[in-house]
Amino acid sequence: MRIRRCAIVYLEPREDAAFDLDSLLNGGAGIRRRLRWLALAPHLAAEIEVDPAQRELLGRIGPGVWTDAAPWLAEQADTLARLLDCGLLLSEDDSDEVRAAHRAGDEALRSGHWWPPAALAHRLGRWQGLDSAAAMDAAEMSTAADLRRQLGAPPPHAIERAPADARLPLPRLDDGAFERLLARRATCRNFDAARALPYELFARMLQRVFAAQAQVRISDDTVFLKKHTPSGGGLHATEAYLIVQNVEGVAPGLYHYHPVEHALEPLPAPAAPLAEFAAQAVAGQHWFADAHALVVLAPRYARSFWKYRQHAKAYRALVLDVGHLSQTAYLSATELGLGAFVTSAINEVDIERAFGLDPLADGPLAVCGFGWRGERMRTSEFDPAGGVWPRD
Ligand SMILES: Cc1cc2nc3c(=O)[nH]c(=O)nc-3n(C[C@H](O)[C@H](O)[C@H](O)COP(=O)(O)O)c2cc1C
Incomplete structure (x- = not known):
């Protein structure tokens, strides 16, 4: 032996x-x-x-x-x-x-070709069957006031690295259309589950955020995609797996999005009822679970590590890629009059089982989602300037 x-x-x-x-x-x-x-x-x-x-x-x-x-x-x-x-x-x-x-x-x-510490952190950081919302409630850590009471004061909200008289004040410019769009972006925790999302809005979201806008073909087996979002090495390793719950003309279920064909690939239904699986995917965060469409962001690690072999920055770049995709999703949704969210508090193991993913090959890093906003705020959102919810 x-x-x-x-x-x-x-x-x-x-x-x-x-x-x-x-x-x-x-x-x-x-x-x-x-x-x-x-x-x-x-x-x-x-x-x-x-x-x-x-x-x-x-x-x-x-x-x-x-x-x-x-x-x-x-x-x-x-x-x-x-x-x-x-x-x-x-x-x-x-x-x-x-x-x-x-x-x-x-x-x-x-x-x-994983960088060893990244492989370990990725594998060990996964959750299974966790209800993070219930855990936060049980620990009385759900509100900012709870956090302050339980944890004391956080590090300061802003720091100063030079005396006040050394500062160079910058002009505050008037807002333009883009600033007004940015001001209307707030993480949506109140979806309107009673109102289906029109097919065109759903398709436009996927086209904006995940579709290839152009291709560069180096050879038949080496193709680079151009998308609306930057990506480390231009590799666009992150796949979009969808939990479609309430979209006109799309059967509720699991799908993989094909970024070149701009098409949905139907996948087998999860073992649990769809709404239950959606809640499980976002670790019991019921304020996200009823979004019209949830998108699991799951890098194909081999695509990145093909170039960045045992590279100390490669996994970090993939985490950043996923964050950039979520910001494009937020802004795209806001511009269309929709709400959006992203969360890294997810049950990776349950998601992998449902979509047939392997943790070290294509395991998820985050879930984002979008849909119609509800008319009432049942779960609090962070909108101090009233960009979304009119202030009394
Ligand atoms: C990486 C990341 C993870 C997040 N995870 C959660 C989460 O698990 N649950 C949640 O309710 N919000 C989550 N959020 C949303 C933040 O709570 C939110 O961005 C923050 O409170 C500021 O509010 P705003 O997005 O409306 O400006 C996450 C945001 C980011 C960028």
Whole structure:
């Protein structure tokens, strides 16, 4: 048997603290602390606790070349077997289903050209089945006043890096049409679920935000798209997956948007009813869940990392790409008289399952959405200047 270590693994000495009644009753602090070593590896679904023998062995078997396992089998057969079973070590031709799946996951990661810390942060930062709205309510952290009470004052809203008399005052210019558009943009948390979104408005939103406006063909297999939004390396790696809920002429369901054909590709329905899945996707944020169309923003990492291999800035650029797309969506919607939102508080795992996405190949980073605004503000919006909601 030939073995090697997985491509990426980080070891963390972690301290867990838990309430301990016995300690409290015996005059202690009431907290039990436990130190343990955890192996964090982006090709695995969960963290793995490792003992000192496993930790040492991981440091002695390299990730590069396959090596004969015989010396380790003779000395530390149990330790080796446990590391192979959990996927931190891989065997070259093991037919065991679990071990083969770990090997395939590791090989996919190797060929994906992820910068290791980014792969780890991306994989570990995903949520599943979380109701962030309920969690915020339970923690009494839903309003700005709640936050101030629970957390104290935040760092200041603006900082000064020079004395007041050294400032160069700039002229305040009159607003033009573009400033008036910007002033009408506010994150929409009040959609009108009773009013369907016309097909033309829906199509125009997708055309503006996600469609290719032109193409540059370097060769038959190398094409660059021009869009209305900037993109790191001009690669436009981010795909748009739609949850269409209330659009005239479009059957409610899941779709992938084709940016060159400007067309919807129908996908299988999610396991849960559509409205339930939409709420799950945005982690229980009911104020977004009833938008007419929600758009999952999911980069194809390989498209970016084709150019930016193991690059320390590549994942960051993809996060920025997604943010730029959402701003184009906000402004496009505002100009059309619609509301829009973006959120990174999403249940990535549930979204991946429904759309058939792989976390390290095309897992989502954010969800945006758009639709008609409601007439009443049921959930608060941040509109202090009355750009959207008339002030009394
Ligand atoms: C990256 C990003 C993530 C956001 N996530 C959430 C979110 O999870 N829930 C939410 O209600 N609003 C979310 N928002 C909206 C912000 O709360 C909002 O932009 C902010 O309060 C300022 O309000 P405005 O967009 O109306 O100017 C997010 C905005 C951005 C840019």
